[in-house]
Amino acid sequence: MERSSKNSLARLCRSSNTSLCCSGTVLSVIATRAKQISELLQELLCKSKFVAIVSQFTFASILESKNFIMQLLVLYVSLILHIAAFCSGDDFAFASYFQNNMVLQREPQRAVIWGYGTVGASVMVSLDSDIYMTTVTTGPNGKGMWVVKLEPQPVGGPRVLSAVQNADEIFNAVILENILFGDVWVCSGQSNMQFTMSQVFNASAELELTSNYPDIRIFTVAETESETSMYDLMSIEENWSIPSKETVGGPVWKYFSAVCWLFGRHLYDEIQIPIGLVASTWGGTPVESWSSNRALQKCGLNAYDTEYEKLMEYLKQKEHQMLKENKKFKINPNENSVLWNAMIHPLLNMTIKGAIWYQGEQNAIYHPDKYACSFPAMITDWRRSWYESHQETDSEFPFGFVQLAPVNEDHALFANIRWHQTADIGYVPNSIMQNTFMAVAIDLPDDDSPYGMVHPRDKEDVAKRLVLGAFNVSYGLEYNPQGPIILSAARTADGEIVVTYPQDQKLQVQEVGNFEICCDTNKCDPMDPKPSPEWYWAPILSHTQHTITLSSKGCEMIKAKPQILRYAWGQRPCDFKSCSVYNDIGLPAPPFVMEVKDL
Numbered sequence: 001m002e003r004s005s006k007n008s009l010a011r012l013c014r015s016s017n018t019s020l021c022c023s024g025t026v027l028s029v030i031a032t033r034a035k036q037i038s039e040l041l042q043e044l045l046c047k048s049k050f051v052a053i054v055s056q057f058t059f060a061s062i063l064e065s066k067n068f069i070m071q072l073l074v075l076y077v078s079l080i081l082h083i084a085a086f087c088s089g090d091d092f093a094f095a096s097y098f099q100n101n102m103v104l105q106r107e108p109q110r111a112v113i114w115g116y117g118t119v120g121a122s123v124m125v126s127l128d129s130d131i132y133m134t135t136v137t138t139g140p141n142g143k144g145m146w147v148v149k150l151e152p153q154p155v156g157g158p159r160v161l162s163a164v165q166n167a168d169e170i171f172n173a174v175i176l177e178n179i180l181f182g183d184v185w186v187c188s189g190q191s192n193m194q195f196t197m198s199q200v201f202n203a204s205a206e207l208e209l210t211s212n213y214p215d216i217r218i219f220t221v222a223e224t225e226s227e228t229s230m231y232d233l234m235s236i237e238e239n240w241s242i243p244s245k246e247t248v249g250g251p252v253w254k255y256f257s258a259v260c261w262l263f264g265r266h267l268y269d270e271i272q273i274p275i276g277l278v279a280s281t282w283g284g285t286p287v288e289s290w291s292s293n294r295a296l297q298k299c300g301l302n303a304y305d306t307e308y309e310k311l312m313e314y315l316k317q318k319e320h321q322m323l324k325e326n327k328k329f330k331i332n333p334n335e336n337s338v339l340w341n342a343m344i345h346p347l348l349n350m351t352i353k354g355a356i357w358y359q360g361e362q363n364a365i366y367h368p369d370k371y372a373c374s375f376p377a378m379i380t381d382w383r384r385s386w387y388e389s390h391q392e393t394d395s396e397f398p399f400g401f402v403q404l405a406p407v408n409e410d411h412a413l414f415a416n417i418r419w420h421q422t423a424d425i426g427y428v429p430n431s432i433m434q435n436t437f438m439a440v441a442i443d444l445p446d447d448d449s450p451y452g453m454v455h456p457r458d459k460e461d462v463a464k465r466l467v468l469g470a471f472n473v474s475y476g477l478e479y480n481p482q483g484p485i486i487l488s489a490a491r492t493a494d495g496e497i498v499v500t501y502p503q504d505q506k507l508q509v510q511e512v513g514n515f516e517i518c519c520d521t522n523k524c525d526p527m528d529p530k531p532s533p534e535w536y537w538a539p540i541l542s543h544t545q546h547t548i549t550l551s552s553k554g555c556e557m558i559k560a561k562p563q564i565l566r567y568a569w570g571q572r573p574c575d576f577k578s579c580s581v582y583n584d585i586g587l588p589a590p591p592f593v594m595e596v597k598d599l
Contacts, residue, residue: 092172102240103276105351106181107152114147121167153181182274187260189359191283210243220255221280226342262463284332286362289339295381299373348389354398371420398474400437406445406572426592437469483587490599497550506584509543514580519560526593530570
């Protein structure tokens, strides 16, 4: 046995470009006969590819060490990896998104590592000197699959992650390098999340900064759809990459997501740990496409939806009109669950810190009345699904989103969708949407955007507002994450309305016509578009640091009392950063609807 092993290695060293069949005999000799390792390594040194194996070891020092067994094991694993790396084995691999340069989730969570192999084979996964053993079994998709959970890892890197398969004494190996441990965030939604860095204001200057952030890593899922839940990604748009002008500033609508990148950059500036950003987006898609059937059923929706046919008819008419005007228009996937199946479900084995979301525009024309249910239901289901996968991602992981920006299209009832984005409560976190945070964007219009007003180029302010919420909800940092949230609206004896805000919010107030009142509860529908004959402007009379006094003369003219007050309900409530109510750090108050009560 010993002679056979040495002869095998000798033949390898004497031949060039040899396809090595990695016999278990060679490796078992190395494992069981420590005295012969030195002699075998001398033979291996004849081939320069193996010099790196022993460059950091001398056998004498290993023998003298008190940690002889551990060092021998490390040497053994290293030798296996370098020998097995020569072996062919198409069925042995990491899952698609395990790549060089990636970020894995740091402690206290455990990163889940998985891949493909030969059913029944043993797999040894190593992270530097840590060893994990598992066996390949038949997975949900019928392929041979293996999985391990790493022990919780501290922040840092670079690290080397490797896996070796032993299938009937045939060894195959895969090695991943430059792995960092930090926080992994998923960024998803439709076109405003897909909107790329090369499209934003001041893109050139922003892209010049990218090389200053080598500890942020980026990854983009390709646009794919599926009628059934996929276990791994069908396609990848951009592999895990280190930031550069080229990797961040790729083709428009391809990579990399501007909101995702800017969120990650501002997050890194504060917490100074590696950040992994995973973009999974597709423009022109409703929340139903990103939701599982389980989530849809919570809101009385099904996998097949008759409203889908109406939506497709509307989109086809719009496509026809746009083509007549020589404008481009593409109908993207709108069928229920197809993007959940192909672009989210495959990520469930990835341990993550949290997610951010920018979507809702498409739901202004598809189940708009269901969004107050379907959006929170999607969040709840994503959390449940990620947790159920391996019980490592937090079952209440932080979820941030952008409240829709202004638009001038009358048919797109964004005002109502903004309200529904908060489960009809007006702010988050709330009792229905716990551990969430929201960036208000009602004051960030871009009338001249070459991509249409629905796609404003200012993603910097959106990201800054999002990251304030992440600091507060995800990291427990003492930041004010949101603008003023109304506490009460009260009628005074002389017919005025006093609107009260929290004491910790110092108001900045200007009159731009954002407050409206309705006088007849039988006719007051908060969802009425603006302008509406039932809603009257309520001018600002005065304000303090915490209150605003409004006139109710609209109701007085019809000899009625104000019953309902709403704020910033228009499609385009104000000019750029010029709504009526902000706090002293420039964060806008979100839209609200509230009953007016007697003082």
